[in-house]
Amino acid sequence: MLRVQSSGWQGCPVGPFCDEMRPLAALRNLGRPLLVALGYGRAEPRYFHLQCGQRRSGKIMQNGSRKKTVICIEGNIASGKTTCLEYFSKTPNIEVITEPVTQWRNVQGHNLLGLMYQDSSRWGITLQTYVQLTMLDMHTRPMMLPVRMMERSILSAKYIFVENLYRSGKMPEPDYVVLTEWFDWIMKNMTISVDLIVYLQLSPKTCYERVKMRCREEEKIIPLDYLEAIHNLHEEWLIKRTRFTVPAPVLVINADDDLQNMIRQYEEHRDCILTPDNIQRCL
Numbered sequence: 017m018l019r020v021q022s023s024g025w026q027g028c029p030v031g032p033f034c035d036e037m038r039p040l041a042a043l044r045n046l047g048r049p050l051l052v053a054l055g056y057g058r059a060e061p062r063y064f065h066l067q068c069g070q071r072r073s074g075k076i077m078q079n080g081s082r083k084k085t086v087i088c089i090e091g092n093i094a095s096g097k098t099t100c101l102e103y104f105s106k107t108p109n110i111e112v113i114t115e116p117v118t119q120w121r122n123v124q125g126h127n128l129l130g131l132m133y134q135d136s137s138r139w140g141i142t143l144q145t146y147v148q149l150t151m152l153d154m155h156t157r158p159m160m161l162p163v164r165m166m167e168r169s170i171l172s173a174k175y176i177f178v179e180n181l182y183r184s185g186k187m188p189e190p191d192y193v194v195l196t197e198w199f200d201w202i203m204k205n206m207t208i209s210v211d212l213i214v215y216l217q218l219s220p221k222t223c224y225e226r227v228k229m230r231c232r233e234e235e236k237i238i239p240l241d242y243l244e245a246i247h248n249l250h251e252e253w254l255i256k257r258t259r260f261t262v263p264a265p266v267l268v269i270n271a272d273d274d275l276q277n278m279i280r281q282y283e284e285h286r287d288c289i290l291t292p293d294n295i296q297r298c299l
C-alpha cells in the first residue's frame with residue numbers, strides 16, 4: 017500500500033557547497049593556519065557564506081546544469097531504510113548516503129550511541145549534538161550524480177529523536193533550547209534541500225522484532241514503548257502534521273510487508289520516487 021501526502025511545498029533552493037562550508041570539512045580546516053580557516057581578507061568568514069554556487073530554479077539551473085534531486089528515506093528504527101537504500105543503490109545515476117551510525121559509535125574512541133542508550137539523560141545531548149553535525153555534513157556534501165537518496169535527515173534527527181528525549185524528560189530544557197537554536201540557525205542560513213520524503217510506515221511491533229533480529233549491540237535494551245514513541249512522532253510530523261514543518265511531498269509506503277513485497281512496491285513506484293516531479297501524478 018502506498019500513499020502520497022501533498023505538503024503544499026513549493027520547492028526549495030539547492031546549491032553545491034564550497035568544501036570549506038561543510039561542517040566536518042570546516043573542522044578539518046581547524047588544523048590549518050588560522051587565516052585559511054577563517055577566510056581572512058574576505059568580507060565575511062567563509063563558513064558563513066550561505067552558498068557558493070548555483071541556486072535551483074526549475075529543471076535547468078541558471079548555470080545550465082541539470083536539476084538534482086534529493087530524496088530522504090524516513091522511518092522508525094529497523095523499518096528497512098538501509099535495505100531500501102541498498103536496493104536503489106543498484107540503479108545507475110543514484111548516489112546513496114547511509115546514516116553515519118559508524119561515526120556515532122566511534123568518535124575518537126567514544127561510542128556515543130552506546131552511551132546514550134546506557135544513560136540517555138546524561139548522554140542524549142552529546143549524541144544529538146554530534147548527530148546534528150554529521151547530518152549537516154551529509155546534506156552539504158557536493159552531489160556527484162543527478163539523484164541522491166539519503167537515510168533520514170537533519171530534520172528527523174531533530175523532530176523525532178531530540179523531541180523524544182525532551183518530551184520524555186531525558187533532555188533538560190537548557191540543552192533542548194541550545195540544540196534548537198543551533199538547528200534553527202542551520203535551517204535559516206544553510207541550504208538543506210529535500211525534494212521528496214519516502215516514509216516507511218510500519219507498526220512499532222514489527223520494528224521491535226526487526227531490532228531484535230538485527231541484534232545491534234547498543235540497541236539490545238530498546239523496549240517496545242521507545243519504538244512506539246518514535247513511531248508516534250513520525251506520525252505527528254509526516255501524517256498528522258500537527259507540529260513541525262514538512263519540507264517536501266511525502267510518499268508513504270507500507271513497510272510491514274515482507275522483502276519481496278517491498279521490492280514489488282519499490283518497482284511499482286520507482287518513477288514517483290526517483291523523479292519527484294512525477295509525484296503529482298501519484299497523488
Ligand SMILES: Nc1ncnc2c1ncn2[C@@H]1O[C@H](COP(=O)(O)OP(=O)(O)O)[C@@H](O)[C@H]1O
Nearest residue numbers: 093094095096097098099226230273274275278
Ligand atoms: N521487509 C522486511 N521484512 C523482513 N525483514 C526486513 C525487511 N526489511 C529489512 N529487514 C531486516 O530488518 C532489519 C532492519 O533493517 P534495516 O534496513 O537495517 O532497517 P533501518 O535501516 O531502517 O534501521 C535487518 O535485519 C533487515 O535485514
Ligand SMILES: Cc1cn([C@H]2C[C@H](O)[C@@H](COP(=O)(O)O)O2)c(=O)[nH]c1=O
Nearest residue numbers: 092093094115117147168173177178235
Ligand atoms: C537519527 C538518530 C538516530 N538515533 C539512533 C536510533 C538507532 O538506534 C540508530 C539509527 O539506526 P537506524 O536503524 O538507522 O534507525 O541511531 C538516535 O538516537 N538519534 C538520532 O537523531
